[in-house]
Amino acid sequence: MSDENGKPPLTIRLCEPRGFCAGVDRAIQIVVLALKRYGAPVYVRHEIVHNKYVVDGLRDMGAVFVRDLDNIPDDGQPVVFSAHGVPKSVPAEAERREMLYLDATCPLVSKVHKQAVRHVRLGRRVLLIGHRGHPEVVGTMGQLPEGSVVLIETEEDVAAYDPADPAALGFVTQTTLSVDDTKGIIDALQRKFPLMEAPSSESICYATTNRQDAVKASAVGTDLFLIVGAPNSSNSRRLVEVAERAGSRRGLLVQGVADVRVGEIAPGSVLGMSAGASAPEVLTDEILAALRARFEVRIELVQTAIENENFPVMRSLRDVPLTAADMAFVNGDRPLAATRVI
Template sequence: MLQTLPKPPLTLRLCEPRGFCAGVDRAIQIVVLALKKYGAPVYVRHEIVHNRYVVEGLRNLGAVFVKELDQIPDDGKPVVFSAHGVPKSVPAEAQRRELLYLDATCPLVSKVHKQAMLHVKRGRHVLLIGHAGHPEVVGTMGQLAEGTVTLIESEADVAAYEPADREALGFVTQTTLSVDDTAGIVAALQAKFPALAAPSSDSICYATTNRQEAVRVASPEADLFLIVGAPNSSNSMRLVEVAKRAGAKEAVLVQRGAEIPFDRLKGGDVLAMSAGASAPEIIVDEIVDALRERFDLRIELVRTAEETENFPVVRALRETPLEPADMAFVNGAR
């Protein structure tokens, strides 16, 4: 009789909180509810959130993803703006064409828009700390008139920047940045421009901060850190950087269980795992199942915060009920 060899032991440090934040959950709900209320197709400008699994799931339900509004026919169907926010020119064009639009911009991104506009209202030039080309940065800069905002990506940018008026500056940040990197840039700005005005509250969102803190706690002496997320997800990529800085020997981004680098794992290792704010929990479950097939898995939860935030969907959809099956999809199970 063949004997089954015992599986090698593996410790998994599983971070909490992880995965969907309230802004992502709200954005997905908006698309699902729009499909229920208006029927397919529902158009979505850009990826609703940066996750291929979620986008493909919504596409299977009848969502049609477009790059710009000129790809949408005049068929009376609604268009949803992504959670990252859009420049003012986008809803203006939708109104001009009399398109029905539903804005899924995360309320915390909208808060940054308001903070930036308040700086301008008070006569300040806005310094936006963020990454060039990211949809959120494009959307935030698009709230302001040309010449009233400058993008700052690094401390080197701070050193090179010379404003017209050093006494009339204010800053805001992209919501999904590395807390540590942003602190360094802000410190450099404040040292160079002592009159720099800060936003009324922190621009980096609670979910970004919470996920980075859990990763920071779980990283020391971890042999490998898996971050579940997409390469174009800023908050997921920042988690990889945080893990490396905080003491993980290696940190990699994976989108599905098939991407687990098993060649870097051996019995007795400590593996840590978290998920970016747009990664559904079902992918975390998929990875845990794949690990259990090969290892005698011992899970340690690393919980650093409890999230209770809930953002209501846009008013036009609040009377449309979500059935249990809809909620299952919204929570990442399909």
């Protein structure tokens, strides 16, 4: 069946909240403000957030992304640490070299760091629930003395772990893990180590929880669930898993409209859509435009939370003015070409 314009119908359940969270917004804003204040280049250690669109846009503005501080010359220009956090050795090395550095670590990740350090200060061995090699996990483990932290990735890891003192344990979690995944591991840990201390407050961040809740509320009966995000974005990959577990026939991670095979979407389908916390809204808008070009789209907004969190940047950058185009890029709601500095 087609509408009067000859387009077949398509229902899209659009999740809210989706896309940028306050931590990502703050990190991007720090790089943009640093470029305004200090001029190019501004060095960024690793990707500021896991999104190619954002990284390419900042590179066009004058950001230079490096693997390590060793790749930065002593030219007096600032270096920004990514939103995922860094080991303590990184700012220590920057201070040794008398580098100007700006720490864009998400405040919620910093909270996990403080919780882990508190466990150690109280004589506990830290069990970190997370994925090996993820920048956030590397950064959290790097806050602690060698030998004081053990990475737990699965329930099998829990079964295999045999600590010297089961009564002196505390756990923290990677902020972007699935709520469902961490629940199983935490339950297994608490059964095996009933005296283990939990963090002082919930470690999984509000943005992860809110985006997963919206996907869960949308997924049942969807033929395809599109998650806009990068392949190396942990929270985006988890959203695909959440969609399929919650009842979608298929979840698919896409970086942008080029990854969406619009011609293979059956008329009359029910499509779910959300975006990971580091995916700008413009990427979702482009996909919606492509779908509207082929289908008569009916949008069902599925809103499960309202986010009004705001994480301010450091004081040294708060007086730097931003143009409307700058703010649009920071908020992820304007085409990249409109924000490039020539």
